[in-house]
Amino acid sequence: MKWIYLAIVLTSVLSLVQARPELVLENDSRNLITIGSFGFLAGGKLTLELSHLSLSDRLAQGILAFYIHRSSTVDSAYQDLETADEGSEDDEANDGDVPTCVLDHEIIRNEVQDGTCTILTVPDNQTVWTYEHIVAADEEALWTIVFVNCKHGSDVTLTLKTTELNPGPNHLSAGDSPLPKVYGSVAAAYVVAACIWGWALTRPDTKIFWSHRLMLLLVILVGINKALQALKYHYMKIGVDAEGYTISVYIFAFSDRVGMDVHQAFSFRQGQARHLCCDPITGLQVAFVPKCDHRITNTGYNSCSFFFTLDHR
Structure with a gap:
């Protein structure tokens, strides 16, 4: 039993010296990549630090972006994205042209107009990109962040560090x-x-x-x-x-x-x-x-x- 408790103590101590884990993607072909959800209060701060960005095909049409949805539940954000993604696939099947980006769907455009979501376009000609935002009083909600790759046929490689803070500072x-x-x-x-x-x-x-x-x-x-x-x-x-x-x-x-x-x-x-x-x-x-x-x-x-x-x- 002693070695079990020793292992517990060692893992607990080692966890204190590790940095907050980063999201690392290598040649990822997914169109929608969930970053996470966080309940922000007024005065909170969101920081996105993107580095080592590279694409397998930089000439591919489309954009890279972060989709940030503000609501009271996580499900609503995913439901909107899934509905928009299904609509994009239907457009592709009907037109037979270049696939439509999920962010171009009417549902997402209406959310942008209503102020319930934000689209952050990431320059594909840069390897480093940073975004910071202070949460206003009318933006208190559950924020869901999704990375969207609309460059169809191009895999993405990146390292993303996300820092979410509430007043305090409080990382919960x-x-x-x-x-x-x-x-x-x-x-x-x-x-x-x-x-x-x-x-x-x-x-x-x-x-x-x-x-x-x-x-x-x-x-x-x-x-x-x-x-x-x-x-x-x-x-x-x-x-x-x-x-x-x-x-x-x-x-x-x-x-x-x-x-x-x-x-x-x-x-x-x-x-x-x-x-x-x-x-x-x-x-x-x-x-x-x-x-x-x-x-x-x-x-x-x-x-x-x-x-x-x-x-x-």
């Missing part, structure tokens, strides 16, 4: 900003629960089974998992790559799942789970403890569903 999306405190609070709650559970196991009038000790270990593992998640989002908030903490979170999440399965097996083997199958039950105390399962969304909502039992006889 608007919906994810409370997550460090949320996970920190949940971790603290599990520490308290572990203390109460440990105290209950030491009471002289309590009959102890192995499943009870396993449950204490499980609560401790979940608490460590939530503490690592709090650290991960804290370092993401200040702009440090938290990949090492992400790996640690997955390891402890797996441990939680294995621990739950082992606990259930011990409970049924020792007869402590009979109350799940038969009645009546006497002297059963059930304590509910929230176990937050964070969905990877821009709202950062969590769902809670976890319980453990202690049978006093």
Whole structure:
């Protein structure tokens, strides 16, 4: 077990010295390349730094551009692009001429006129290109950035560094900003629960089974998992790559799942789970403890569903 924890510590430390990862494309033939989504607040800043730009065929007709869509959901941006892309393919099939760029579709043109999207054309005769924008009060929304290659038949090679900042500075999306405190609070709650559970196991009038000790270990593992998640989002908030903490979170999440399965097996083997199958039950105390399962969304909502039992006889 020692080498496992040593590996966790090493990956966590190494993640602190790595720079924020860049997007590197080599001879990519895709027309639409999703960069990512980020919830901006007023005063936020978006920076796009493009370098090492090259094309397999610079004489190909069309443009290179960034499509930036502002909305309340990610799906709306992708739906508009997919609809426009399908329309472009239909135009190509009907006309038989040079394929129409997805950015020329009526849906995209209407978005530009309405101010819900921005098209940033990238000069194809330059290898380095930079864009900076300060978010205004009326531009607060979920920004979705997509790289569009309308040079049909030409593969693109580039390196892109994207920096997204909210006031603070805060590198987390608007919906994810409370997550460090949320996970920190949940971790603290599990520490308290572990203390109460440990105290209950030491009471002289309590009959102890192995499943009870396993449950204490499980609560401790979940608490460590939530503490690592709090650290991960804290370092993401200040702009440090938290990949090492992400790996640690997955390891402890797996441990939680294995621990739950082992606990259930011990409970049924020792007869402590009979109350799940038969009645009546006497002297059963059930304590509910929230176990937050964070969905990877821009709202950062969590769902809670976890319980453990202690049978006093």
